[in-house]
Structure formats: C-alpha cells, structure tokens
Amino acid sequence: MPKLRFILLCVVSMTAIGAVASTSASAAAQSYWACQNVGLHKGHWKNAHCSERGGNEEWDTVAITETRFEGTSGTSKLESGIAGEKLSIECLKSTTKGTLKTAGTSEGEVRFKECKIFNGHHELLVNCKAKEPIEFKFTDQLIQNALGEVEDEFKPTQPEETFVELTIEGLLCAVKFTNLKVKGTQTCELPSAELALQTHTIVCTSAGSKLKLGKEEATFTSTQKVNLASGLLWGAV
Numbered sequence: 001m002p003k004l005r006f007i008l009l010c011v012v013s014m015t016a017i018g019a020v021a022s023t024s025a026s027a028a029a030q031s032y033w034a035c036q037n038v039g040l041h042k043g044h045w046k047n048a049h050c051s052e053r054g055g056n057e058e059w060d061t062v063a064i065t066e067t068r069f070e071g072t073s074g075t076s077k078l079e080s081g082i083a084g085e086k087l088s089i090e091c092l093k094s095t096t097k098g099t100l101k102t103a104g105t106s107e108g109e110v111r112f113k114e115c116k117i118f119n120g121h122h123e124l125l126v127n128c129k130a131k132e133p134i135e136f137k138f139t140d141q142l143i144q145n146a147l148g149e150v151e152d153e154f155k156p157t158q159p160e161e162t163f164v165e166l167t168i169e170g171l172l173c174a175v176k177f178t179n180l181k182v183k184g185t186q187t188c189e190l191p192s193a194e195l196a197l198q199t200h201t202i203v204c205t206s207a208g209s210k211l212k213l214g215k216e217e218a219t220f221t222s223t224q225k226v227n228l229a230s231g232l233l234w235g236a237v
Contacts, residue, residue: 030104030142030150032064035196035233050196050233061196064100064234069108071096071202071226076112078182079206080218082175086120089130089166096224104142104236107157111135117168117175128173136164142236143187150193150236152202154186161185166213177214184211186220196233200226 035050037059050059072095079088091112098108115130140154156163165179187208191201206219228234 030144030236031102032067032100032104032106032142032236033061033234034064034067034228034230035059036062061235063102065102067100067234068229069096069098069100069106069226070229071224073222073224076204076220076222078211078213078218078220080211080213081216082177082180082213085175087175088118088122089115089134089168090118091115091130091134094222094224096226098138100228105139107137107139109135109137117173125173125175128168128170128175131167131169134164134166138163142190150190151208152188152190154188156183163211180214182211182213182218184209184218186211188222188224190236193236196235198227198231198233200234202226 050061073093075090075092076094077088077090079086081087092114094110094112096108096110098106100106112134113132115132115134117125117128117130119125137157138154139157140152143151143153145151155161160181161183163182163184165181167178167180168176169178170176186204187210188202188204189208191203193200202224204220204222204224206221209219211218211220
C-alpha cells in the first residue's frame with residue numbers, strides 16, 4: 001500500500017507540473033493584432049483599443065496572419081572595437097519592409113544608407129567609408145521580458161547567426177577591413193505594444209544587444225517607426 005500511494009503521489013505531482021508548464025507557455029505566447037471591421041454595430045464595442053470609425057460598423061482586434069509592414073528610422077549606430085580601436089558606424093537613414101505572421105513572428109529586410117565612421121572620441125574618420133548599401137534579412141519573434149512587457153527579438157537568416165558582412169574601405173583608412181561579420185541577436189523594446197496605433201515605435205538599445213563584430217563585442221542602437229502597409233491600427237500582446 002505505501003508503494004502504491006507513492007506512485008499515485010508521483011502521478012499527481014507530474015500532472016500538476018505539466019499543468020503549470022502549460023499555463024506558463026500559454027501566458028508567454030505573444031501575437032500581433034490589427035483593428036478590422038467585423039460587422040454591423042450591435043450596441044457595444046468588443047475591444048476598447050479599436051474605436052468606432054463611423055456608420056454602423058463594429059471594429060475589433062483580429063489576429064494578424066500575413067500582413068505587410070514598412071518602417072523608417074533616423075540615425076542607427078553599431079559600436080564595437082577593431083584592431084584595438086573603438087569604432088562606431090552611424091547610418092543616418094534606414095528603411096525596413098517585411099511581413100508580420102502568426103504567433104508573433106515576422107520576417108523582413110533592412111537597408112542602411114548615408115553611413116559614416118567615427119572613432120572612440122566621436123571624431124569623424126574622413127578617410128574611411130562604409131561600403132553601401134548595408135542590407136540584410138532578418139526574422140523576429142515577440143517575447144515577454146521579466147516585467148511582463150512585450151519585446152521583439154531579432155535574429156539573422158544567414159548561417160552561423162550572421163546578420164551582415166561589413167566592409168570599411170579607404171586608401172588612407174587606418175581601420176579598414178573587408179567582409180567582417182556581425183553575428184548574434186538583438187532584442188528591442190515595444191513601448192506602446194498594447195495600444196492600437198497606426199505607427200508603432202521599436203526601440204533598440206545596447207542593453208538588448210548580444211552581438212559581435214568579428215571577435216569583438218558590439219552594440220546596436222536605433223529607433224524605428226513601423227506601419228502596416230494597409231494603414232490599419234495595430235498592436236501586440
């Protein structure tokens with residue numbers, strides 16, 4: 001009887017652990033949504049984030065399954081070291097386009113232009129120039145941080161976690177290199193993820209960088225403004 005009781009207790013414990021794990025996984029799942037017309041007005045709004053657009057229409061949050069997006073940013077900065085020197089590559093403009101998919105995932109490509117090279121004292125290295133365009137493809141996944149906030153984790157699509165290969169050139173450039181790989185992942189903040197907005201801001205900070213330029217640690221900072229190609233209000237939970 002004691003042995004049977006022990007077996008039953010083990011079964012109950014494993015069931016409880018499985019239930020907790022299932023609940024945690026469900027709570028951690030994130031997804032994109034958009035405000036869409038779902039039919040005639042029935043005297044109430046199904047979701048406070050989606051406001052009335054006029055007439056007898058009713059708007060609600062609908063899970064995104066396959067929706068095009070586009071984005072732009074101001075200055076983006078990659079900071080690292082090379083040949084014992086601190087270095088920053090600062091690009092004044094970037095454009096992003098891609099597709100939001102199910103389960104909080106997306107894929108896209110980004111292009112940086114008007115890039116300049118600075119040393120550790122933020123002095124412009126006039127003899128050095130980044131080979132442009134700097135462009136690469138990525139995938140990303142919505143995640144939840146320790147505070148329960150929605151964030152976006154970006155990963156490269158190339159082998160060995162390579163985002164892009166950079167070339168700095170110039171006849172008199174002291175820090176030039178060819179096809180040096182930027183590897184790793186980058187997590188970015190979504191400050192207003194839960195709100196229905198036409199334009200969302202994605203903030204990438206050095207705290208979210210798990211990157212390397214060659215063998216050196218690297219950080220990336222940028223603020224991206226992103227819209228759905230359809231113009232609909234959207235968000236993430």
